[in-house]
Amino acid sequence: MARVRVLGSGREVGRAAILVEGSGGSLLMDYGVNFDERDNPIFPEYVRPRDLSGVVLTHSHLDHVGASPLLYISVKPRLYATPLTLDVTRVLLHDMIKIGGANLPFDEGVVDDMLSSATTIGYNEEVDLGGLRFKLLHSGHIPGSASVLVEVDGRAVLYTSDVNVIETKLVGPAMLDGLSVDLVIVESTYGSTNHPPRQFVEDRFYESLREVVESGGVALVPVFSVSRGQEVLCILAERDPPWQVWVDGMVRDVAEFYLKHSGYIRLYGLLAKAMREYNLVRGWQDRRVAYREPGVIVASSGMLKGGPSLYYLKRIAENPKNAVFLVSFQGRGTPGRQILETGLTLAEEIPVRARVEWFDLSSHIDQNGVIRILKNMKADKVALVHGTPRAQEALAKRIKEELGLQVEIPAVGDTIEL
Numbered sequence: 150m151a152r153v154r155v156l157g158s159g160r161e162v163g164r165a166a167i168l169v170e171g172s173g174g175s176l177l178m179d180y181g182v183n184f185d186e187r188d189n190p191i192f193p194e195y196v197r198p199r200d201l202s203g204v205v206l207t208h209s210h211l212d213h214v215g216a217s218p219l220l221y222i223s224v225k226p227r228l229y230a231t232p233l234t235l236d237v238t239r240v241l242l243h244d245m246i247k248i249g250g251a252n253l254p255f256d257e258g259v260v261d262d263m264l265s266s267a268t269t270i271g272y273n274e275e276v277d278l279g280g281l282r283f284k285l286l287h288s289g290h291i292p293g294s295a296s297v298l299v300e301v302d303g304r305a306v307l308y309t310s311d312v313n314v315i316e317t318k319l320v321g322p323a324m325l326d327g328l329s330v331d332l333v334i335v336e337s338t339y340g341s342t343n344h345p346p347r348q349f350v351e352d353r354f355y356e357s358l359r360e361v362v363e364s365g366g367v368a369l370v371p372v373f374s375v376s377r378g379q380e381v382l383c384i385l386a387e388r389d390p391p392w393q394v395w396v397d398g399m400v401r402d403v404a405e406f407y408l409k410h411s412g413y414i415r416l417y418g419l420l421a422k423a424m425r426e427y428n429l430v431r432g433w434q435d436r437r438v439a440y441r442e443p444g445v446i447v448a449s450s451g452m453l454k455g456g457p458s459l460y461y462l463k464r465i466a467e468n469p470k471n472a473v474f475l476v477s478f479q480g481r482g483t484p485g486r487q488i489l490e491t492g493l494t495l496a497e498e499i500p501v502r503a504r505v506e507w508f509d510l511s512s513h514i515d516q517n518g519v520i521r522i523l524k525n526m527k528a529d530k531v532a533l534v535h536g537t538p539r540a541q542e543a544l545a546k547r548i549k550e551e552l553g554l555q556v557e558i559p560a561v562g563d564t565i566e567l
Contacts, residue, residue, distance in 0.1 A: 151302040151567040153332065157181060157193030158534040159561040162338055163212035165535060166193035167308050171301035173280020174202030177226075178297050178308050182215030182245075186482040188454075189252055192216045194562055198224045202278040205285070206230040207310035208294035209237035209375055215245060218255040221263035228267040229276060231285065233293030233410040237375055239264050240402055248455070272324075289313040289323035290512050291376035292413040296325060304567045305330040307528075311535070312336060314518040315347055318383035318416050319376060319407075323514075329527040331567050337536030339515040340544030347510075351384050354508045357474060358385075361504065362392045362443045366470035369440075369503075371458035371485065373451040373477050374399035376512055379407055381447050381476060382423035383416055393444030396423075397430035397457040400449050430457070440464050451477035453484035465503055472504040478511070516544055523552055532557045532565055 150171070157166030157180075165179040183191040198220040204227065206214050217238075220226055230238070242260045246253060270276060272295065275284045285295035290311040299306045307330045314322045344350075361368040372378035378400035385394055396404075404424055411417045430436055430448075439446055440461050448458040462484075465471040479485035487493060488501050514522070523531065531554050533541045538558070545556040557565060 151304040153306060153334065153532070153565040153567070155534065155559040155561055155563050155565070156196060157561060159559045159563060160538050160541065161561070162535055162537060164191060164193055165213045165310065166216070167334060167534070168196060169299045169301060169306055171281060171304070173301050174278050175200060176278070176281055176283055176299055177201050177204045179207055179213040179310065180204070180217040180220060181210070181212040183212060188249060190215070190249070192219065198226050201226040202281055203227040203229060203276070205283065205297050206234055206238060207288070207297060207308075208291055209234045209241055210291075210311070211241055211245060213310065214238050214242065218242065218259045218263055222255060222259055225262070225266050227278070228263060229270050230267060231271065231293040231295060231413070232269040233406065233413050235264055235267055235269060236406045236410070237293070237403055240399065240406070241375065244399065287321070287324040289315075289320055292319050292407055293410065296323065298328065298330070306567070307333045309333065309335045309522070311338075311512070312514050312522070313512055314514055314521055316415070317347070317380060317512065318387070318419060319380050320413070320415050323522065325522055326525040330529075332530045332532060332565065333523070333526070333528040334532045334534055335519055335522065336514065337519070337533040337541045337544050338513040339511065340519065340533065340536045340540035341516060342540075343515045343517050344509050344511055350509055354474065354476070354510070355384065355388055357472070357506060358445055359390070361470070361472040362445065364470055365443050366468070366472060367440050367443060367465050368445045368472045368474055369458065369461050369465055370445060370447045370474050370476060371451050371453050372400060372447055372449055374403050374449040377451060377477050377510065378447055378449060379404050379420055380510060380512075382427065383419040385445070386419040386423040386426070390445070393442060394427040395430055395439040395444060395446045396427050396448070397436065397439065397446065398449035399456070400447060401429055436460065451485070452479055453488070459484065463499065466499050466501045467503070469502045469504070472506070473501065475505070475507045476510045479507070516547065519544060520547065520551060523548065523554065528554060530555045530557065532559055534559065
């Protein structure tokens with residue numbers, strides 16, 4: 150009998166790990182990592198690598214790929230992903246090891262061995278593992294990201310992974326309409342809320358930047374290195390601002406991979422223009438210049454936990470002419486969350502007198518989006534993962550009332566029989 154085991158992301162955000170098992174084999178979809186407040190890694194539940202028919206990485210965010218090298222220390226299960234996902238995953242895993250290698254049970258050599266043996270596949274390309282078949286579908290989350298449709302023992306399971314149904318600068322909406330499945334496993338990160346209209350947010354974001362720069366200030370935009378940073382650059386490039394724009398951190402490296410894999414980028418020309426025309430920080434000399442004149446600095450990391458964005462924050466925070474515009478989710482205990490809640494940075498408790506705002510440029514689906522996806526497919530059962538219990542309960546209630554579907558909210562370690 151086919152079944153699904155939730156090894157991670159059950160009643161929590163991140164640490165994604167979903168295992169589909171049947172008499173024809175088993176497929177692990179994602180194997181991510183979360184970090185506690187001391188930056189110690191929290192891995193998914195254990196699975197024996199030699200028992201896996203294959204592993205799929207749906208996209209390159211660490212909460213979906215960060216634990217995957219654990220599966221390749223002694224054996225090498227077959228690994229599948231889009232080529233862009235594999236390229237960016239290598240960069241992120243190497244960076245994770247560089248920052249916190251002492252707390253990790255693998256090194257760069259394991260990562261390189263894992264990725265060198267991987268098979269790249271495109272959307273809608275069916276893979277037969279001998280008794281179990283799957284294919285990747287466009288998920289609309291970030292460039293190269295995928296949902297996974299699995300067939301085993303006469304049952305069909307759709308794992309949306311992180312998914313979105315709106316058009317952004319980098320990617321178009323998910324392509325999941327018309328599917329017929331026994332179970333859909335869908336993320337619920339924003340299960341209790343809805344995002345404001347995207348164009349409204351982009352317009353307000355740009356006008357806020359203009360106000361700061363034209364008043365003689367510096368606007369720091371801390372961003373996630375993967376996707377969010379490049380999305381912000383495209384928003385700026387589309388409007389062609391007359392001010393200085395600086396780009397710092399791993400945002401540059403990931404953007405280069407995006408340009409290399411142009412077929413995954415919806416508005417390729419905007420990203421190419423940004424990387425051609427904006428100031429790319431190459432070292433400390435550039436860094437010391439970037440914040441001394443009015444302009445915009447787009448820098449990682451998005452939660453201000455480290456990287457160049459933290460360097461800039463310490464230098465602009467106390468001037469009320471400046472601004473810190475957050476565009477990413479701010480986790481508990483992070484400097485970004487601290488600034489929003491208290492107006493102070495964490496370690497030194499530097500008062501942030503600069504203007505602080507948060508703009509919802511999320512690449513995750515909201516409550517209305519989940520309902521829309523489910524309305525446009527036939528599903529017997531829904532399982533909510535990758536969300537807080539509060540958000541999941543709100544979403545489950547609406548799904549049951551509006552669509553009449555059976556909904557499960559599995560915890561880590563739970564099994565769903567098909």
